[in-house]
Amino acid sequence: MPDATYAQTDRELTFAQAIREALAEEMRRDSTVFILGEDVAEAGTPFKVLSGLLEEFGKERVLDTPISEAGFTGLAVGAAMTGMRPVVDIMFGDFVTLTMDQMVNQAAKVHYMSGGKWKVPMVMRTTMGATRRSAAQHSQSLHAWFCHVPGLKVVLPSTPYDAKGLLKAAIRDENPVVFFEDKMMYKLKGPVPVEDYTVPLGVADVKRVGEDITLIATSSMVQVALGAATLLEEIGISAEVVDPRTMWPLDEKTLIESAKKTSRVIVLDEGYERYGVTAELASVVATGAFYDLDAPVKRMGAMHVPIPFSPPLEDATVPTEQTVFEAARAMCGK
Amino acid sequence: MTTAAQPNEISEKTGLLLHMHRQMVAIRQFEAQVNELYTRALMPGLAHLYIGEEAVAVGVCEALEQTDYITSTHRGHGHCLAKGASPDRMFAELLGKKAGYCKGKGGSMHIADPATGNLGANAIVCGSAGIATGAAFSARSLGNGRVAVCFFGEGALGQGVLYEVMNLAQLFKLPVIYVCENNLYTEYTHYTETTAGDILARATAFGLEAASVDGQDVRAVHGIAQRLVDRARRGDGPGFLVCNTYRYHGHHVGDINREYYRSKQEEQIWKTERDPIANFAKWLVEQKLADAVELDRVQADLEAEMKKAVDFAVAAPYPSVDEVGEDVYA
Numbered sequence: 181m182p183d184a185t186y187a188q189t190d191r192e193l194t195f196a197q198a199i200r201e202a203l204a205e206e207m208r209r210d211s212t213v214f215i216l217g218e219d220v221a222e223a224g225t226p227f228k229v230l231s232g233l234l235e236e237f238g239k240e241r242v243l244d245t246p247i248s249e250a251g252f253t254g255l256a257v258g259a260a261m262t263g264m265r266p267v268v269d270i271m272f273g274d275f276v277t278l279t280m281d282q283m284v285n286q287a288a289k290v291h292y293m294s295g296g297k298w299k300v301p302m303v304m305r306t307t308m309g310a311t312r313r314s315a316a317q318h319s320q321s322l323h324a325w326f327c328h329v330p331g332l333k334v335v336l337p338s339t340p341y342d343a344k345g346l347l348k349a350a351i352r353d354e355n356p357v358v359f360f361e362d363k364m365m366y367k368l369k370g371p372v373p374v375e376d377y378t379v380p381l382g383v384a385d386v387k388r389v390g391e392d393i394t395l396i397a398t399s400s401m402v403q404v405a406l407g408a409a410t411l412l413e414e415i416g417i418s419a420e421v422v423d424p425r426t427m428w429p430l431d432e433k434t435l436i437e438s439a440k441k442t443s444r445v446i447v448l449d450e451g452y453e454r455y456g457v458t459a460e461l462a463s464v465v466a467t468g469a470f471y472d473l474d475a476p477v478k479r480m481g482a483m484h485v486p487i488p489f490s491p492p493l494e495d496a497t498v499p500t501e502q503t504v505f506e507a508a509r510a511m512c513g514k
Numbered sequence: 515m516t517t518a519a520q521p522n523e524i525s526e527k528t529g530l531l532l533h534m535h536r537q538m539v540a541i542r543q544f545e546a547q548v549n550e551l552y553t554r555a556l557m558p559g560l561a562h563l564y565i566g567e568e569a570v571a572v573g574v575c576e577a578l579e580q581t582d583y584i585t586s587t588h589r590g591h592g593h594c595l596a597k598g599a600s601p602d603r604m605f606a607e608l609l610g611k612k613a614g615y616c617k618g619k620g621g622s623m624h625i626a627d628p629a630t631g632n633l634g635a636n637a638i639v640c641g642s643a644g645i646a647t648g649a650a651f652s653a654r655s656l657g658n659g660r661v662a663v664c665f666f667g668e669g670a671l672g673q674g675v676l677y678e679v680m681n682l683a684q685l686f687k688l689p690v691i692y693v694c695e696n697n698l699y700t701e702y703t704h705y706t707e708t709t710a711g712d713i714l715a716r717a718t719a720f721g722l723e724a725a726s727v728d729g730q731d732v733r734a735v736h737g738i739a740q741r742l743v744d745r746a747r748r749g750d751g752p753g754f755l756v757c758n759t760y761r762y763h764g765h766h767v768g769d770i771n772r773e774y775y776r777s778k779q780e781e782q783i784w785k786t787e788r789d790p791i792a793n794f795a796k797w798l799v800e801q802k803l804a805d806a807v808e809l810d811r812v813q814a815d816l817e818a819e820m821k822k823a824v825d826f827a828v829a830a831p832y833p834s835v836d837e838v839g840e841d842v843y844a
Binding site: 212214240243245246248250251252253254255256257258259260261262263264266281282285286290291292293294295296297298299300301330331333354355 | 583585614615616617618619620624626627628633634636638641642643644645646647648649650651652653655656662674675678679681682685686840841842843844
């Protein structure tokens with residue numbers, strides 16, 4: 181189990197440092213890996229996630245592009261088909277809408293349409309997450325859109341350890357992988373070992389062991405769930421926090437096992453609740469653990485509104501430790 | 515720089531000329547059989563015939579090496595054949611058979627073949643512009659000397675992504691040639707109703723080497739394509755080639771009544787006065803490079819070969835239903 185390692189290291193990195201280290205290590209390991217995107221070179225992205233990579237790898241492998249998300253994503257699809265391993269940087273997750281034909285009609289379908297002859301080993305890194313006071317076009321979490329498309333893999337890391345290991349696995353994967361990073365987590369610190377490791381796609385991780393209720397949480401919502409679990413402990417409720425880590429492939433077994441053990445489940449995700457990731461995860465659990473559940477599976481996601489600018493309005497759109505705590509307490513009858 | 519085509523600058527080697535004639539006839543005979551399969555209700559779905567445009571695919575692909583890349587379109591049979599695909603496996607794909615190039619999963623609009631550098635036909639108009647540009651990026655990064663050609667119809671001039679990738683190709687000096695097949699009709703609408711300004715100027719604005727050529731003249735197409743391919747391969751950057759051509763049939767095989775968007779008289783003029791195969795055959799005979807009997811025999815041979823390929827495809831088995839979930843992920 182890869183996760184045994186992180187308890188044994190003293191070294192701490194931020195989420196952003198873990199991402200950068202994963203990229204640097206893979207670029208050293210494989211000369212076909214390159215980075216493509218807006219302001220990725222000298223600027224190292226507005227979030228400074230890529231700072232220093234240009235200096236080590238040069239302009240041939242860290243390429244600034246025009247503001248042409250569809251164009252450079254399409255370029256990456258073709259490059260991936262012909263021997264390269266592109267890592268595309270889409271600055272804000274909201275801009276993925278501009279890449280949809282390249283990802284949905286091209287990258288996702290090339291392997292199948294060609295009868296398995298061509299493959300597209302590329303990674304699209306992008307961001308998600310609200311509460312940064314960036315309003316409706318810089319705050320969305322649109323990962324569910326990609327989960328709906330056969331041929332794509334979708335990764336949502338929640339810790340520096342997972343971010344590094346999952347990104348390295350994504351770069352080595354033979355398929356198009358969309359990798360969502362919560363902007364608010366870039367400064368989150370956590371243990372990351374020096375040794376080379378990957379976290380396989382499709383393996384969930386139990387972030388906290390508990391007995392009374394399961395909180396299935398993704399990305400930014402993992403920290404919210406852990407905070408809520410601490411509050412719940414104070415009133416005598418033991419909450420288990422399970423992080424699927426990848427939306428597809430999906431580790432259904434771990435989710436169902438936890439649900440069977442605790443008999444109560446809340447699913448948390450920062451994407452829109454309607455027709456979103458929480459609906460799929462709740463369905464998996466409700467079907468797989470039906471006879472062991474003591475309550476209907478509850479879903480908590482973003483409100484069905486464009487993300488507002490005004491801080492009190494924006495904060496009301498996403499689940500918080502307090503709202504999760506209240507929901508869990510009610511479900512447990514306390 | 516905009517440059518006029520120079521028919522005289524192409525290679526006059528007889529072998530190449532006769533090969534180009536043969537390739538054009540092969541495409542026409544292939545497409546005639548496709549139409550036949552449709553009218554006999556043996557083909558699932560539809561197909562978009564390339565008849566009338568043969569000189570474009572052949573002239574361009576004869577300027578390429580086998581390891582060079584192409585991307586194709588919904589009207590892609592001609593490109594696939596010109597790049598070296600086998601008719602039997604193409605027909606099998608058109609019929610959804612396991613022996614097809616894509617195991618029956620792609621069909622007429624998605625034929626792909628790594629062995630001939632065919633990155634795939636694409637049913638999104640302009641859908642492969644990014645892919646071709648990316649293949650050229652790989653060629654430059656890996657230093658393998660390959661060139662990529664992106665075939666697209668003039669309808670793709672309406673897609674913004676074309677201008678995004680032409681800008682990228684010029685910035686990165688990529689060995690890619692964008693080949694615009696202007697067959698005058700964007701489905702059922704004349705291109706002048708959808709295309710403002712000057713087509714070539716759209717490419718020269720980005721600094722691409724741009725040219726337009728009579729797409730019914732295979733020697734002219736080949737000559738200008740060779741020049742653009744050679745300079746791209748040298749590292750001198752991307753090119754853009756407009757081939758002015760005409761599709762004899764409808765947008766697809768079922769588009770029979772076309773008079774609401776173009777006249778029978780117009781079709782007749784192109785077929786009788788500007789046919790790329792008839793005019794080229796006449797020229798070959800006039801130049802004493804071939805005799806008419808020999809050329810007729812080529813046609814008869816290819817007709818027989820295509821019928822045999824159709825028989826193979828008709829007799830070939832469908833894939834097992836168990837295969838539906840395979841090849842989603844590599």
